[in-house]
Structure formats: C-alpha cells, structure tokens
Amino acid sequence: MDRLLIRGGQRLHGEVLVSGAKNAALPELCAALLTDQPVMLRNVPRLRDVATMRTLLERMGVQVQTHDERGGMTLHAAAALDPVAPYELVKTMRASVLVLGPLVARCGQARVSLPGGCAIGSRPVDQHIKGLQAMGAEIAVEHGYIEASLPAGRSRLRGARITTDMVTVTGTENLMMAATLAEGETVLENAAQEPEVVDLAEMLIRMGARIEGHGTSRIRIEGVPALGGTEHTVVADRIETGTFLCAVAATGGEAWLRGGRGDHLDAVIDKLREAGATVEADATGIRVRSPGGAALRAQSFRTTEYPGFPTDMQAQFMALNCVAQGPSAVTETIFENRFMHVQELARLGARIHIDGRTAVVEGGQRLTGAAVMATDLRASASLVIAGLVADGETVVDRIYHLDRGYDRMERKLRALGADIERIA
Numbered sequence: 373m374d375r376l377l378i379r380g381g382q383r384l385h386g387e388v389l390v391s392g393a394k395n396a397a398l399p400e401l402c403a404a405l406l407t408d409q410p411v412m413l414r415n416v417p418r419l420r421d422v423a424t425m426r427t428l429l430e431r432m433g434v435q436v437q438t439h440d441e442r443g444g445m446t447l448h449a450a451a452a453l454d455p456v457a458p459y460e461l462v463k464t465m466r467a468s469v470l471v472l473g474p475l476v477a478r479c480g481q482a483r484v485s486l487p488g489g490c491a492i493g494s495r496p497v498d499q500h501i502k503g504l505q506a507m508g509a510e511i512a513v514e515h516g517y518i519e520a521s522l523p524a525g526r527s528r529l530r531g532a533r534i535t536t537d538m539v540t541v542t543g544t545e546n547l548m549m550a551a552t553l554a555e556g557e558t559v560l561e562n563a564a565q566e567p568e569v570v571d572l573a574e575m576l577i578r579m580g581a582r583i584e585g586h587g588t589s590r591i592r593i594e595g596v597p598a599l600g601g602t603e604h605t606v607v608a609d610r611i612e613t614g615t616f617l618c619a620v621a622a623t624g625g626e627a628w629l630r631g632g633r634g635d636h637l638d639a640v641i642d643k644l645r646e647a648g649a650t651v652e653a654d655a656t657g658i659r660v661r662s663p664g665g666a667a668l669r670a671q672s673f674r675t676t677e678y679p680g681f682p683t684d685m686q687a688q689f690m691a692l693n694c695v696a697q698g699p700s701a702v703t704e705t706i707f708e709n710r711f712m713h714v715q716e717l718a719r720l721g722a723r724i725h726i727d728g729r730t731a732v733v734e735g736g737q738r739l740t741g742a743a744v745m746a747t748d749l750r751a752s753a754s755l756v757i758a759g760l761v762a763d764g765e766t767v768v769d770r771i772y773h774l775d776r777g778y779d780r781m782e783r784k785l786r787a788l789g790a791d792i793e794r795i796a
C-alpha cells in the first residue's frame with residue numbers, strides 16, 4: 373500500500389497547473405448516459421474516482437476512449453445499456469449514485485447499489501429517491517439496492533416541483549440530469565449552487581437540455597425527448613486550488629496556481645487574506661504569497677453550502693490554523709463526522725479540542741514529523757500540509773484516499789520544491 377514520505381520545512385515556490393474538478397467530472401461522465409451520441413470531455417483529472425467511474429460506465433455498455441495526457445475522453449452510450457451499478461464499485465465511490473437519474477431517464481429503469489455511509493458521515497440518498505419518485509419513478513430499496521423503474525405504459529419521467537429537505541449537491545445533479553429527458557417542466561427548489569452544478573448544467577445545455585436558474589437555489593428544467601452529443605471542458609478544481617493555497621500559506625513562499633478560479637473560492641481566499649497571506653486572482657489563475665504559517669493569524673470559520681466556506685476545505689485550513697497564531701474555532705455543519713484528521717494532526721503536535729460540531733484549535737504549535745494515517749480524502753490533504761510544515765519526517769499511510777481526488781499531488785508539490793515522495 374502506497375504511503376507518502378515528507379521531509380518538512382521547505383518553502384514552496386513556483387507554478388502549479390490546476391486540474392479539472394473531480395466533483396464536476398464525475399457527474400459529467402454520467403451525463404454521457406443521457407444520449408446515444410458521443411460526448412467528448414476535456415480536462416478530465418487523472419484520479420482513482422474517475423477510473424472507477426469509467427469502469428462502472430464500461431460495465432453498463434458505454435464505450436470510453438482516453439485521448440491524450442491533457443485529459444481528453446470520449447464516451448459513447450450508444451448500445452443497449454445494462455442499467456446496473458453493483459455494490460463492489462459503488463462501495464469504493466459514493467458518487468456512483470450519480471448514474472441513477474440518467475439511467476432512469478434514458479432506460480426507464482436502474483438497479484444501483486445503496487452507497488452506504490463513509491468515514492465523514494452517514495450520507496443517505498433519500499432526497500435523490502424522493503425526487504425521482506415525485507417524477508413518477510417507482511422505487512423500492514431491497515437487498516441493498518435501489519430498484520427504480522417507470523410504471524407500465526410510461527416511457528418517460530414526468531416533470532415535477534421538488535423541494536429537497538436540505539441542499540444536496542449530487543441530489544441536485546441527479547435530479548437535474550433526470551429532468552432533462554422528462555415530460556414537461558421540473559422545478560428544483562433549495563437546489564445546490566456549487567460551481568460544479570453550474571458546470572454540469574452548462575454541459576447539459578450544450579447537449580440540448582433546456583435549463584435555467586443554475587447557480588441559484590431554483591433550477592427550472594423543461595424536458596426534451598432526446599439529447600445529443602457535445603464537447604465540454606471540465607471546470608478547474610476549486611478544492612485542489614484551495615488545498616495548494618493552504619499549503620503555500622502554511623509553508624511560506626509564493627506560487628502561481630495556473631487556471632485556478634478565484635471567483636469560486638471567495639470564502640477561502642477571504643480567510644487567507646484575513647490570516648495575512650497575499651492572494652491575487654485574475655482570469656488566468658491565482659497568485660499566493662505567504663511569510664509562513666507561524667507569521668499568520670489563525671481564522672475561525674463555519675462550513676456551509678456554496679458560496680460559504682466549503683466542507684471539502686475544512687481539514688486543510690485546520691492544518692494551517694494549527695501553526696498560525698492564536699485560537700480558532702472550526703465548525704462543521706455539513707457532515708456529522710468530519711473531524712477524523714484531528715487525532716492524526718495531534719500526533720504531529722497540534723492542539724485541538726473537539727466540542728460537538730466545533731473543533732477549537734490552539735494555534736502557534738511547532739509540529740514535528742510522525743507516522744500518521746489518512747482516513748478520508750481531505751483528511752489526507754490536511755496531513756500532507758501539516759507534514760510539509762513539520763520538522764523532520766512524516767509518513768502518511770493509506771494515501772489511496774488522497775488518490776481518489778488529487779491528480780498527482782506529490783508531483784505537483786515536488787515541482788514547488790517540497791521534499792515529498794511516494795513509497796511502497
């Protein structure tokens with residue numbers, strides 16, 4: 373099992389090319405199920421989750437071709453599809469549930485394993501199911517599978533007004549994709565406004581979908597009988613960008629994050645500026661300059677839906693808060709169990725006390741290298757950041773979590789001057 377060996381203490385300098393967003397690429401790969409025409413995606417990141425999604429789609433009968441090093445991929449769901457997502461694949465990647473909406477809309481049926489919980493929380497998909505039922509799908513949950521079909525005599529879902537109980541990102545994406553091929557109008561109230569939802573909507577519109585209001589809490593979709601193929605470039609990964617911002621802020625140095633979208637990261641950039649880092653964004657990327665974490669001021673924040681502070685950046689910013697000066701309170705409101713990194717950060721010398729949904733961080737600590745274990749994707753990233761700052765050697769174990777969502781992270785960090793290597 374691969375691990376990362378980090379010798380901390382290097383300042384980071386140079387340029388990083390930001391990859392396409394995992395959380396946009398995954399639903400966009402699934403959108404190829406909605407049409408019998410080829411769909412060409414560019415800037416698809418090289419990630420374990422993308423490979424898993426590819427395997428899943430290929431098992432359903434989608435032809436997938438990879439073109440080049442720059443992330444070109446063509447998907448063609450022409451043949452009769454086998455609309456089944458088996459447990460072996462879904463259990464390794466919750467985003468597999470994103471095939472549900474497209475399959476019901478295109479094939480009139482689907483059999484998708486329940487994703488179950490994961491390290492960060494229970495993560496039910498009841499809102500996805502409720503929305504599809506409102507659109508006329510008959511759904512039973514049996515033997516660990518969501519069995520969905522259209523009633524006898526119906527060949528299409530029907531539009532509906534759906535208000536989800538909470539803002540759900542993949543729930544919004546699943547229902548928006550399903551609604552593109554439904555009969556009549558669907559209105560999604562309380563919709564997620566994340567940039568990845570907007571990017572997916574833009575791709576669907578290019579495929580012929582009629583969608584309005586994406587990027588707001590009310591999305592209207594007028595269903596059409598069929599969608600066509602398209603070409604689409606996956607939006608830059610704001611979480612990868614934010615992770616590198618925090619890494620440079622913590623180690624000190626200066627970096628240019630080429631392709632990074634500052635307009636998708638306002639909440640994080642505001643906090644970095646309040647901490648004392650210099651962050652300048654334009655249409656081509658983001659420049660960050662920092663005197664090093666120990667010269668910054670720790671920042672309190674609460675995670676919320678977009679455009680608030682993203683839960684997917686909570687662990688990385690907490691690593692920065694451990695070395696920055698002063699106390700800070702980090703409140704996680706999206707997932708009930710997203711503090712798994714706290715105990716591991718403590719092994720490096722961090723002082724953090726958990727009080728319910730808030731982690732109180734005593735800043736200004738000198739971190740020292742140690743063996744630590746990654747528990748989930750962003751927890752792994754926070755341990756890498758802490759390891760880059762710590763004195764001596766840190767070994768991060770179980771980095772398969774990191775590989776789910778970061779495109780060659782250690783290579784990008786090495787290019788910035790970090791002393792980091794992958795070891796067996």
Ligand SMILES: CC(=O)N[C@H]1[C@@H](OP(=O)(O)OP(=O)(O)OC[C@H]2O[C@@H](n3ccc(=O)[nH]c3=O)[C@H](O)[C@@H]2O)O[C@H](CO)[C@@H](O)[C@@H]1O
Nearest residue numbers: 395467495496497498499500538539540541542543706707
């Ligand atoms: C592939 C992808 O895009 N993953 C992102 C997506 O996950 P994901 O879409 O799974 O997260 P959601 O937005 O759905 O979850 C938000 C909250 O709603 C709850 N919930 C959600 C759906 C549902 O049917 N019932 C329910 O109770 C969840 O347990 C959670 O507490 O958004 C999260 C929140 O920004 C991010 O952390 C993930 O990186």
Ligand SMILES: C=C(OP(=O)(O)O)C(=O)O
Nearest residue numbers: 395466467684749750777
């Ligand atoms: C939680 C995450 O992803 P997923 O929803 O795929 O588990 C994440 O990207 O931080």
